[in-house]
Amino acid sequence: MEQGMSPYSDFFRRAGTGLLFLFLLAPLAAVIVVSVNAGTTPKFPPEGFSLKWYGTALSNPAFTGSAFNSLLLAALATAVGTPLGVAAAFGIARGRLPSAVRGLLEAVFLSPLIVPGIVIGVALLVALSSAGLRDAWLRLILGHVLLVLPYVIRTTLASLQNFDPALEEAAHTLGASRFKTLTQVTLPVLRPAIMAGAIFGFIISFDDAAVSIFLIDSSTSTLPLAIMSYMQYNFDPSVAAISSMLIGLTLAGALAIERVFGLKKFLGS
Amino acid sequence: MAQVTLTHITKLFPGAATPAVDGISLVIPKGSFTTLLGPSGCGKSSTLRIVAGLSKPDNGMILIDGRNITHLSAAKRNIGMVFQSLALFPHMTVAENVAFGLKMRGLAEAERRPKVSRALELVELGHLAERYPHQLSGGQQQRVALARALVVEPSILILDEPFSALDRKLRESMQIELYRITRSLGITAMFVTHDQEEALTLSDRIVVMNQGRIEQDGTPREIYGAPKTRFVAEFMGLSNFLPAQSRGSALVFEGVTAEKTMDAGVPQECFVALRPEGLSLSVAKPDGPALNGRLAEAIYQGATSSYTVELPTGRRITARTPDCGLQPGQDVWVSWSPDALHAFAA
Numbered sequence: 001m002e003q004g005m006s007p008y009s010d011f012f013r014r015a016g017t018g019l020l021f022l023f024l025l026a027p028l029a030a031v032i033v034v035s036v037n038a039g040t041t042p043k044f045p046p047e048g049f050s051l052k053w054y055g056t057a058l059s060n061p062a063f064t065g066s067a068f069n070s071l072l073l074a075a076l077a078t079a080v081g082t083p084l085g086v087a088a089a090f091g092i093a094r095g096r097l098p099s100a101v102r103g104l105l106e107a108v109f110l111s112p113l114i115v116p117g118i119v120i121g122v123a124l125l126v127a128l129s130s131a132g133l134r135d136a137w138l139r140l141i142l143g144h145v146l147l148v149l150p151y152v153i154r155t156t157l158a159s160l161q162n163f164d165p166a167l168e169e170a171a172h173t174l175g176a177s178r179f180k181t182l183t184q185v186t187l188p189v190l191r192p193a194i195m196a197g198a199i200f201g202f203i204i205s206f207d208d209a210a211v212s213i214f215l216i217d218s219s220t221s222t223l224p225l226a227i228m229s230y231m232q233y234n235f236d237p238s239v240a241a242i243s244s245m246l247i248g249l250t251l252a253g254a255l256a257i258e259r260v261f262g263l264k265k266f267l268g269s
Numbered sequence: 270m271a272q273v274t275l276t277h278i279t280k281l282f283p284g285a286a287t288p289a290v291d292g293i294s295l296v297i298p299k300g301s302f303t304t305l306l307g308p309s310g311c312g313k314s315s316t317l318r319i320v321a322g323l324s325k326p327d328n329g330m331i332l333i334d335g336r337n338i339t340h341l342s343a344a345k346r347n348i349g350m351v352f353q354s355l356a357l358f359p360h361m362t363v364a365e366n367v368a369f370g371l372k373m374r375g376l377a378e379a380e381r382r383p384k385v386s387r388a389l390e391l392v393e394l395g396h397l398a399e400r401y402p403h404q405l406s407g408g409q410q411q412r413v414a415l416a417r418a419l420v421v422e423p424s425i426l427i428l429d430e431p432f433s434a435l436d437r438k439l440r441e442s443m444q445i446e447l448y449r450i451t452r453s454l455g456i457t458a459m460f461v462t463h464d465q466e467e468a469l470t471l472s473d474r475i476v477v478m479n480q481g482r483i484e485q486d487g488t489p490r491e492i493y494g495a496p497k498t499r500f501v502a503e504f505m506g507l508s509n510f511l512p513a514q515s516r517g518s519a520l521v522f523e524g525v526t527a528e529k530t531m532d533a534g535v536p537q538e539c540f541v542a543l544r545p546e547g548l549s550l551s552v553a554k555p556d557g558p559a560l561n562g563r564l565a566e567a568i569y570q571g572a573t574s575s576y577t578v579e580l581p582t583g584r585r586i587t588a589r590t591p592d593c594g595l596q597p598g599q600d601v602w603v604s605w606s607p608d609a610l611h612a613f614a615a
Contacts, residue, residue, distance in 0.1 A: 169350075175374050
């Protein structure tokens, strides 16, 4: 009996894991299957194989224009947010602060992870409007920097906390100035963590709808919002096609993080 | 190579009740290998970091060849330092690690290359120049750290417990290698350890520290053979402390009088210590002074055996001698060679 237990529990563990994966991934698979549907409505099972909806999606200027906007926005937000996030992480980790202040700062800087996007969006809309900022691009960049920041701060902070201070001391004793130590030793050692945070931030920015919806104007939209508004009036598989392309992009990003940093380390910290 | 002078160095860390370094004065002669030895928290590492420029003293001066460097940054002191964690740059190859100090000194690639390969040859790592630190064994990483510190031709080489993470065997072979390299270069070296055997193996001179002060300063022979304080004696492995009185050139303890030439500093009420390795046991009363007691324990340990003798006063002393077949319960006499007997102020 005792010997029989182990294979059974092993079977249930595997089955449970399998079901969980199915639950997580089946909808994604369904979207991909629907996207190659030859029919005119997103139906399952599909009515034959066709890539025509990819063509439809890519020739729709509402999608291509907003996709370009989303890529540019994510790139700008990451470019601005990454150095700011790194600087903030240094301040939190290295500043001579009482531990209560340190904890408070960390909580404040990481709060965009916890505060619902809708709340951030509304708050930004109210604040930026009252400040007279009406340019959609400026508002979007400011809002998305806020989304990118906590990811960069979190990975950089985790890496700084494991940083051996003797590395910088060794650089000093070998004749490196503070600036050279930073650029030749500290930042290169932190680079994988900074890169992982930046890639994650890029994906989050690219993916965001909740914050952006409050910041766009009639002539500037982002891809997630374009998909949402398209679906209000149309119901064809081109939405599935564009979603499949987003899945591919996200997967590429996740693989990139895995390559430079190790996804487990990133999510587990 | 240079002479290093420390005068009245004091360091009090914020929040600490007593100074970590309490008025240390020390001259490290050109070309000597000096070890700061002591238990953790004795101030040896703090002293070393002050010499390296990684920590500022509250008081005192550091001179290198007569030049005051107390306020010079670590980057400008021209020192080579090997850290306890080694602190190899993980994103650089072995060769890049070793070249780092030369690069910071503004040497061109063409000037750096021969120096780097010579330094790597010195530590027998020429064939691993293109590897990264994480691809090396502990001993190899150790050598890279040493090469990186030596390649800049420092005026002083500073080593902060570099071998503490190694297993015993590797540690011993690294000690021998460090001895060979430092002596062949004639470099001035300052070493920190809490391991007295390591200090004895490597040093021309040992400075024993305790609570931020220097307890004793001398050659390994002096420190081991003639400890001046009970702290040094205990730290160097002496045991069998017995209360005693000093009377001119004699010591009286446990009812026995022994002749001994002593330092002037030993007060009338003092302590003696008997080095366990310098004692011998016999059943018959030997000539000269000896302690009589009952053998309480006999433990066979291979090359030597450990014998614990209980004296009539109830105090116990331990002798370490080759196995002599005595059994617990026997009445024995303990005698000592003259240099196994030491006297201290309490």
